[in-house]
Amino acid sequence: MSFIRLEPRGQASKTMVYVTPLLAVALTLLSGFILFLAMGFDPLKALYSFFVAPVTSVRGVGELVVKATPLVLCAVGLAIGFRANVWNIGAEGQLTLGAITGGGLALAFYGEGGWWLLPMMVVGGAVGGAVWAAVPAFLRLRFNASEILTSLMLNYVALLLLNYLVHGPFRDPDGFAFPESRLFEADATLPVLWAGTRVHLGALFALLAVAGGWLLIARTFIGFQIKVIGLTPAAAGYAGFDQKRIVWLTLLLSGALAGIAGMGEVAGPIGQVTAGISPGYGYTAIIVAFLGRLHPVGILLAALLMALSFIGGEAAQIAMGLPKAITGVFQGMLLFFLLASDVLIRYRVRFGARRAAA
Amino acid sequence: MPSHAETSPTDAPPPRLELRGITKRFPGCLANDHVDLVLQPGEIHALLGENGAGKSTLVKMIYGVLHPDSGSMLWQGVETVVPDPAGARRLGIGMVFQHFSLFDTLTVTENIALGLDGAGPMDQLADRIRTVSERYGLALDPGRHVFHLSVGERQRVEIVRCLLQDPKLLIMDEPTSVLTPQEAAKLFETLRVLAAEGCTILYISHKLEEIRALCSRATVLRAGKVVGAADPRQETARSLAEMMMGAELSIPERPPQGAAGAARLSVRHLSTTSDNPFATNLKDVSFEVRAGEILGIAGVAGNGQAELMAALSGEALLADAGSVVIEGVSAGQMGPRARRGLGLAFVPEERLGRGAVPELSLSENALLSGYAREPLVRGGMVHFARARAYAETIIRGFNVVAHGHRAEARSLSGGNLQKFIIGREILQKPKLLVVGQPTWGVDAGAAAAIHKALIDLARSGAAVLVISQDLDELFVLSDRISVLFHGRLSDSRPTHETTVERIGLLMGGLFGTPPDEDGEITRAV
Numbered sequence: 001m002s003f004i005r006l007e008p009r010g011q012a013s014k015t016m017v018y019v020t021p022l023l024a025v026a027l028t029l030l031s032g033f034i035l036f037l038a039m040g041f042d043p044l045k046a047l048y049s050f051f052v053a054p055v056t057s058v059r060g061v062g063e064l065v066v067k068a069t070p071l072v073l074c075a076v077g078l079a080i081g082f083r084a085n086v087w088n089i090g091a092e093g094q095l096t097l098g099a100i101t102g103g104g105l106a107l108a109f110y111g112e113g114g115w116w117l118l119p120m121m122v123v124g125g126a127v128g129g130a131v132w133a134a135v136p137a138f139l140r141l142r143f144n145a146s147e148i149l150t151s152l153m154l155n156y157v158a159l160l161l162l163n164y165l166v167h168g169p170f171r172d173p174d175g176f177a178f179p180e181s182r183l184f185e186a187d188a189t190l191p192v193l194w195a196g197t198r199v200h201l202g203a204l205f206a207l208l209a210v211a212g213g214w215l216l217i218a219r220t221f222i223g224f225q226i227k228v229i230g231l232t233p234a235a236a237g238y239a240g241f242d243q244k245r246i247v248w249l250t251l252l253l254s255g256a257l258a259g260i261a262g263m264g265e266v267a268g269p270i271g272q273v274t275a276g277i278s279p280g281y282g283y284t285a286i287i288v289a290f291l292g293r294l295h296p297v298g299i300l301l302a303a304l305l306m307a308l309s310f311i312g313g314e315a316a317q318i319a320m321g322l323p324k325a326i327t328g329v330f331q332g333m334l335l336f337f338l339l340a341s342d343v344l345i346r347y348r349v350r351f352g353a354r355r356a357a358a
Numbered sequence: 359m360p361s362h363a364e365t366s367p368t369d370a371p372p373p374r375l376e377l378r379g380i381t382k383r384f385p386g387c388l389a390n391d392h393v394d395l396v397l398q399p400g401e402i403h404a405l406l407g408e409n410g411a412g413k414s415t416l417v418k419m420i421y422g423v424l425h426p427d428s429g430s431m432l433w434q435g436v437e438t439v440v441p442d443p444a445g446a447r448r449l450g451i452g453m454v455f456q457h458f459s460l461f462d463t464l465t466v467t468e469n470i471a472l473g474l475d476g477a478g479p480m481d482q483l484a485d486r487i488r489t490v491s492e493r494y495g496l497a498l499d500p501g502r503h504v505f506h507l508s509v510g511e512r513q514r515v516e517i518v519r520c521l522l523q524d525p526k527l528l529i530m531d532e533p534t535s536v537l538t539p540q541e542a543a544k545l546f547e548t549l550r551v552l553a554a555e556g557c558t559i560l561y562i563s564h565k566l567e568e569i570r571a572l573c574s575r576a577t578v579l580r581a582g583k584v585v586g587a588a589d590p591r592q593e594t595a596r597s598l599a600e601m602m603m604g605a606e607l608s609i610p611e612r613p614p615q616g617a618a619g620a621a622r623l624s625v626r627h628l629s630t631t632s633d634n635p636f637a638t639n640l641k642d643v644s645f646e647v648r649a650g651e652i653l654g655i656a657g658v659a660g661n662g663q664a665e666l667m668a669a670l671s672g673e674a675l676l677a678d679a680g681s682v683v684i685e686g687v688s689a690g691q692m693g694p695r696a697r698r699g700l701g702l703a704f705v706p707e708e709r710l711g712r713g714a715v716p717e718l719s720l721s722e723n724a725l726l727s728g729y730a731r732e733p734l735v736r737g738g739m740v741h742f743a744r745a746r747a748y749a750e751t752i753i754r755g756f757n758v759v760a761h762g763h764r765a766e767a768r769s770l771s772g773g774n775l776q777k778f779i780i781g782r783e784i785l786q787k788p789k790l791l792v793v794g795q796p797t798w799g800v801d802a803g804a805a806a807a808i809h810k811a812l813i814d815l816a817r818s819g820a821a822v823l824v825i826s827q828d829l830d831e832l833f834v835l836s837d838r839i840s841v842l843f844h845g846r847l848s849d850s851r852p853t854h855e856t857t858v859e860r861i862g863l864l865m866g867g868l869f870g871t872p873p874d875e876d877g878e879i880t881r882a883v
Contacts, residue, residue: 221735224725227718234712237673238704239726240694 006347016345021291021298024337025305031333041320049319050312050330060311062197066269067307070095070278072206072300073261074285076213077254079294083217084226085233086250090136090151091258092282093158094129098259100162101128103181103266103273106188107170113187121188121263122205129259130252132158137251141244147251155282166275181273190268202264206300209257213296226250258282279310279327287335306331372435374399374527374558375420380429382415389415391582392429397527402549402559404569404590407579408602408801410771413562416579417529420560421453422446434526444475452520453529456799458512462505462636469504470519490521494548505636509658510541517548527558534568535798538658539829539862546572564801565830566595580604599802607802610810612834619649622701622790622821624683628676630665638662640669643847645840647790647821652812653850654836655825656861662845663707663794663825670792670823671704672697685789698730701789705779705796707825709772713779716768720760723767724749724782731786748785756781757807773804780808784815791815792823797831809834829858829865843867 029047036043054060074091081088088094102125109117135154136147166179175182190200217223225241236243265277288306292298313327377395381388390412397403407413418424420431422440430437433449440446446453460469467484474483484500491498496514504512513533520528530549534542549559549572561573569576570590578586578601586601599607628643640662647653657663668674669682669690676682676690683689684700694704704727706712714723725745729735734745749763756777760770767775776796783791796812797805812835816822825842826832832839838850841864848864 219740220738221729221740222738224722224740227722228715228726231717232711232715234708235715235726238671238694238706238712240672240696240698240730242693 005350020341027337028333050316054311054315062199063311064307065199067310068303069202069206070261070281071288071303074258075288075299076209077257079289081250081254083230085230087148088254093155094132094255094258095262095282096158097128097132098125098262099266099277102263106184117187125259125263126256129255133251133255183272198269200268210296376432378430380426397558400556402553402573404573404576405562409773411579412582450526452525454516456532460504467500529560531562538865566598603803621646623647628681638845641845647823651837652816652822654832654839657842661842703783703788703791705793707794714767719764721746721749721763752781773800790821794825
């Protein structure tokens with residue numbers, strides 16, 4: 001018999017469900033403290049430069065919002081799917097496709113745009129992401145292929161497609177063969193909402209996604225069906241909820257939102273199509289979705305936190321000369337502590353073998 | 359503490375098992391409150407109580423699955439702590455659970471070896487299985503695969519597994535709920551032989567007639583406390599039920615059926631094929647249920663009930679749309695939602711996990727099927743106030759004991775959850791109600807309420823189809839009875855023209871026998 005055992009607790013505490021994300025953040029900070037100490041940095045100074053200094057200026061807060069925007073858009077869509085046991089891991093690829101289709105429209109109408117171009121790019125980005133997400137939906141429903149694997153694999157396909165395009169058809173004819181497109185014209189660029197920062201219209205889309213996501217989850221009958229399918233598929237079958245429809249709906253929706261996020265990046269802070277449009281927003285969004293307890297408002301907060309880890313990582317590289325991997329380390333620790341405390345809400349740890357038979 | 363005439367003087371052998379002041383508390387509920395229980399060698403002792411009275415908690419503590427918070431347990435006069443089920447087996451305590459834990463694709467011997475501490479070589483084990491099964495009249499072929507076995511045979515595997523360890527105390531939890539009357543009669547013979555050899559049997563069942571026939575003593579639990587002891591042979595089923603409930607039992611009367619109305623459900627030549635090798639295909643099943651009547655379908659589980667339920671509910675679509683006709687509309691290719699639109703309501707056998715979502719509140723569970731015929735959804739948005747009101751109506755109308763509409767479905771006892779589900783379906787004023795196992799594992803009070811609700815529904819003009827393994831229930835409820843065996847359905851017979859024995863034989867597969875030549879088979883009791 002093993003020495004450490006997990007015993008199920010009778011009932012998971014409701015408060016703990018909300019306390020554990022905070023606990024995970026606290027443990028991440030503590031581990032970061034120890035990590036910096038071990039690396040020979042002044043831990044308080046390092047943590048300050050990582051988590052506080054970046055948001056002491058208006059520009060810094062703006063950057064936080066800029067990074068949080070694609071995270072929120074992707075994570076809200078993912079969370080709705082996760083609630084229905086639809087495990088879309090492909091937000092990164094869907095985001096990339098949105099950037100390709102949205103950006104492609106900007107390039108196609110270069111020099112002949114108008115007020116209509118930007119709305120068309122939004123729709124184009126959404127369609128691009130949705131089409132990319134439709135592939136795993138089709139494969140799951142037709143061949144029972146796990147969408148976890150198919151959506152993940154399509155991320156790499158999307159990235160290669162982007163690389164091909166920026167080296168070929170999308171390349172700026174006057175760009176000295178750099179793998180970058182032309183800079184978008186004003187007609188194809190999302191307007192800045194907050195002067196002095198790069199916060200763009202996409203932030204408003206993200207807030208709309210939070211509100212819409214909440215409405216869908218909490219108030220609509222579709223949201224109720226998603227909940228039942230996620231909790232008890234047999235009961236959904238009994239009630240007559242169409243599970244295929246929900247798989248399509250959640251994958252197309254999360255693909256469309258990720259696509260809008262990708263379009264927002266190329267038409268927003270980046271302003272052109274390049275090979276590096278995302279530092280892994282689509283993957284980080286998975287952490288954001290869980291950290292936010294699959295709830296849109298929780299996702300908004302979690303996205304701001306994860307955005308901070310992106311810009312904090314950059315700031316710490318500059319200020320302290322920390323390695324680039326530090327961002328990933330902090331994101332990984334956060335997810336690890338969150339999952340670990342989730343286990344501990346549901347189970348208690350018992351040490352030592354069971355009492356010997358009498 | 360109840361007085362026992364048999365309380366032994368100091369020089370007599372000690373009781374096999376004595377529980378003193380056993381208390382077990384779960385968060386928010388006192389499952390066992392100072393329970394005393396004395397089991398003598400060689401007696402068949404019934405443990406009675408409604409759902410949630412604390413029976414399972416108590417036997418789980420005896421078997422070492424749970425541990426008491428306080429109180430002591432004396433095994434043959436010696437104070438003992440049972441650390442886990444393996445420890446219980448070493449002491450000589452065996453338990454046959456209501457739900458079997460067998461692997462379909464393994465043989466009888468392999469299954470038994472898996473659950474046996476120190477099983478030894480397989481061929482020796484097979485010999486021992488053969489010896490034990492012959493000795494106790496439990497015919498069993500050690501080499502057969504479990505998926506070939508009937509439910510009764512599967513139970514024998516579990517019993518033989520216990521008997522191989524020479525138990526001194528055998529705990530049986532609802533052993534006959536899956537058996538035909540003839541199989542049950544056989545089981546009782548085995549149990550009597552065992553008891554005569556000195557083995558103590560602790561018997562849990564809701565079937566009070568069985569208890570009266572089999573047990574010499576009964577301990578009654580209510581709300582975690584021992585509220586009485588009785589000699590079941592001196593009691594009636596009714597007095598035992600009332601002792602359990604602490605209230606008077608009203609048994610529903612089935613008023614004579616009026617003229618049968620139009621067919622609300624017609625099943626015509628329904629056959630199914632399944633990819634699942636363990637499924638039972640339906641073969642040319644035809645029947646009708648008319649307005650105002652209750653048709654009962656008897657049969658041992660695994661003879662096609664699940665497939666029939668799925669074909670009727672719309673969870674499985676049929677190749678031939680005309681093989682299921684609801685209210686004159688060919689519905690074979692309609693999903694559950696469309697069939698509900700035609701007037702079908704449906705109570706699945708599996709309450710928690712199909713009929714209700716365990717983690718959701720009662721108002722959300724009211725919405726689960728209520729959306730189809732109640733105005734709970736408007737323009738794609740859930741009308742939560744109406745769902746709450748609907749849940750409250752169900753809770754009031756069907757006396758569901760729950761902490762209001764916010765209570766999670768899993769917090770309800772089996773009987774109360776079933777009352778809620780049946781209420782949810784009946785209040786939708788269905789034209790046709792299909793019910794699987796309406797009172798499986800439900801206590802007498804709730805069962806009587808459910809039976810009354812079904813009879814009232816039929817008499818108000820709906821057609822009701824009840825699929826059940828419980829013959830007593832079918833004889834209370836049904837106007838006509840058919841039997842499902844190996845996917846085939848027998849012709850129906852009016853209930854008053856048939857007997858439990860005859861239906862029991864059909865459940866065992868004796869379809870070919872002309873009905874009037876059925877021999878005189880004594881009933882299970």
